[in-house]
Amino acid sequence: MLGVAIIGCGDMGRKHAAGWNAQDGATVVTVCDHHPDRADALSGQLNAGVSRNWQEAITTQGVDIVSICVPVCDHAAVAVAAANAGRHVLCEKAMALTLAEADQMIAAAKANNIQLSVCHQYRALSRFRTMKRLIDDGRLGAPLYIRFSEMREVRPKLAMHDRGLNGGPVHDMTGHLFDLARYFTEAEPVSVTATGAVFGRGKARLESVSDFGIDTAEIAMRFTGGHVLTIGLNWGLPEGTPGHCHEMIHGPEGVAFCQDAEAPDRFLGDVSDTIGVVIKDRNGRERIACDPDDEGPEACVRQLMRAIRTGERSDFDGRQGRIALRMILASLTAIETGQTITI
Ligand SMILES: NC(=O)c1ccc[n+]([C@@H]2O[C@H](COP(=O)([O-])OP(=O)(O)OC[C@H]3O[C@@H](n4cnc5c(N)ncnc54)[C@H](O)[C@@H]3O)[C@@H](O)[C@H]2O)c1
Structure with missing residues (x-):
């Protein structure tokens, strides 16, 4: 039985804990949070211990795996210390704030021979696996033009x-989309151009934020093989503005997009059981129903378990997380400089 420490008992910490406890071979041993009431509530629910801080949690006896669910600025410190204590690591996205931090995490994992995973779970979701199958069946042709669009009111969590x-909304969110684009195309990023802005400044909900990250961007990225990804992101709309998001893939032979009949204003991660993928190609139009399967980090949990047992590399390996981070940082540099950035 593998023992798990949950670092951070907010939304993702609770999802990680549920994901681990759903596995036959794992159980949460200890949890910790800056807010003792959150740690107490989760430990009570799981019948697990409580540690005073993450340093104590990672060295608790019986801990084999550390699930990191705190803000991105703390990912590297916790992951490196956990690896040096011989613990496997499941780290939330974005992997880190800088590539130097990501490199330290990967180096510590290698030096201590532990598995390091980053939670870019979108590639495991039913609707995106459905899109991938359509691509692999050749129904869209190549090259692919992928368009992700996500427009939302200012986020409720100031850390975002x-x-x-x-790192700000572009840093927070786009890594999932970059990872998905690599999954769909099986190609690597070449260069990026982007523009961006801060819409959140002056919004009442964000009064206590002093250092705003870019929350609004248009990003165009070229991939090997001639594939193109464009992202329109806005997490700075006024409170109460209905959000909407689209995921659409165009190819010379067809077009595929996600559609949720009951939730047209859904967020990328939130779907109802009416989610599906629509494909329009030379055979006409077809709608493929998908599982809502918003299983959060559970796919990453399962693959990390397998990687620990077999030594096989997880799809969510730290190196994948680092590539997503490199794409995020190149996009932010493109926004800041107005230049095309080679990745
Ligand atoms: N994979 C995904 O789809 C996804 C979705 C949302 C958030 N995230 C990521 O998950 C992480 C956590 O986000 P969240 O939405 O759960 O935030 P949250 O605010 O709900 O929870 C974070 C918790 O960490 C605690 N915390 C902060 N610093 C700490 C520290 N040093 N030691 C102990 N506890 C600490 C906070 O008190 C809070 O309870 C972030 O890295 C975020 O980017 C990933």
């Missing part, structure tokens, strides 16, 4: 907007 915590 704060450059020093999660």
Whole structure:
């Protein structure tokens, strides 16, 4: 039985804990949070212990795996210390704030011969696996033009907007989309151009944020093989503005997009059981129903378990997380400089 420490008992910490406890061979041994009431609530629910801080949690007896669910600014410190204590690591996205931090995490994992995974779970979701199958069946042709669009009111969690915590909305969100584009195309990024802005400044909800990260961007990225990804992202709309998001893939032979009949204003991660993928190609139009399967990090949990047992590399390996981070940082540099950035 593998023992798990949950670092951070907010939304993702609770999802990680549920994901681990759903596995036959794993159980949560200890949890910790800056807010003792959150740690107490989760430990009570799981019948697990509580540690005073993450340093104590990672060295707790019986801990084999550390699940990191705190803001991005703390990912590297916790992951490196956990690896040096011989613990496997499941780290939330974005992997880190800088490539130097990501490199330290990967080096510590290698030096201590532990598995390091980053939670880019979108590639495991039913609707995106459905899109991938359509691509692999040749129904869209190549090259692919992928369009992700996500427009939302200012986010309720200040860490999402704060450059020093999660890096700001572009840093926080686009890594999932970059990872998906690599999954769909099986190609690597070549260069990026982008423009961006901060819409969140002056919004009442974000009054206490002093260091705003970019929350609004248009990003165009070229991939090997001639594939193109464009992302329109805005997490700075006024409170109460209905959000919407689209995921659409165009190819010379067809077009595929996600559609949720009951939730047209859904967020990328939130779907109802009416989610499906529509494909329009030379055979006409077809709608393929998908599982809502918003299983959060559970796919990453399962693959990390397998990697620990067999030594096989997880799809969510730290190196994948680092590539997504490199794409994020190149996009931010493109926004800041107005230049095309080679990746
Ligand atoms: N994979 C995904 O789809 C996804 C979705 C949302 C968030 N995330 C990521 O998950 C992480 C956590 O996000 P969240 O939405 O759960 O945030 P949250 O605010 O709900 O929870 C974070 C918790 O960490 C605690 N915390 C902060 N610093 C700490 C520290 N040093 N030691 C102990 N506890 C600490 C906070 O008190 C809070 O309870 C972030 O890295 C975020 O980017 C990933």
